[in-house]
Amino acid sequence: MTGACAAQSPPTAEAPPGSGDTPGTEAPGPSAGGGAAGACAAVIEYDGHTYWGQAQLMRRPEVSGRTVTVVRPGCEDSGGQGEVEQDTEVEARELADVGPETAVLVGDSLFVREGRDLPEQLDDWFRSPPCTSPGRFELTAQWLGITSPNEPRFDGDVQAPYRLEVRVTDGPTRYVDATITIRATTGTHPALQPGDVESSLWEGGFVIATVRCDGEDFVATGIVAHPPDNP
Structure with a gap:
């Protein structure tokens, strides 16, 4: 079972991070509504x-x-x-x-x-940029969610491996303002500490990650979490 935590979720809630990288150039119809489980259309x-x-x-x-x-x-x-x-x-x-x-x-x-429809050249708006930088580099990012094959504990503690969905705020220009997924492994050190999900993710905080590319994937060699007032 895959566990997921989203930014600013209450401790007992589980919610998947945002949708994937499928282009969204065609306007959809209205979302389903009505009933207790209904939701207003965007x-x-x-x-x-x-x-x-x-x-x-x-x-x-x-x-x-x-x-x-x-x-x-x-x-x-x-x-x-x-x-x-x-x-x-x-x-x-x-x-x-x-x-x-x-x-x-x-x-x-x-x-x-x-x-x-949006022009086809704008399809990149709906795709995360691939990891293409040589060597190791640093990214500062607001984290949006975390997924793991391990069920999150009630206090938000997660164990590697896991994936962080983040919006990059500082780092190589090609990634800034993009939403990407950073993969943490059992070799990631330092890694997220017990309580980081509750004190940082749920509060809209930041992470600073040292990253390398594995193909087009972002792999963290180290991650440090910060609360929103101390990026």
Whole structure:
């Protein structure tokens, strides 16, 4: 059984990290909703058109610096047990490579207009960069989740081998702002310590990893976790 912990999850919760590297260039239909287990669709409206949320971005798109106002439709996802949320206006950022008539960025989420596709050259937004740097190098990253073939303990302690999903904040330019997976082995030293998941991952903290490439994979020779106020 594979255990998984996600950032800012309560100690007893298990949640898988973000989706993989499948390109998300086609706007999907609405997600299923209704009932107690229903969930609101990832959708916004702009200039009279519907925009659907896409697959997880693995690289952060460049933005133009301009913003537009979009509407997040109201939603009721409690199975009739709560009030229907009202429509709300939110700020969306224009992308540098494609106009708002096709797609916009809300927070870290990409929304594409219904019936429109992103240019094929932007497929890399949905793919993690491969590990291509020679020798060992250092990455500073915000960790997003951790998966392991070993079931996590109630306090979040995990034993190697495991995989960290992170968003790189510092290191070789080709990886900065990208979401990657770092593999830790029984030879990784130093490794995550008991309590790191609870004190760092669940609090939105950072890791500093010394990494080498194994093919296109990132393999950690050492990992140190830090709380969010001490990267």
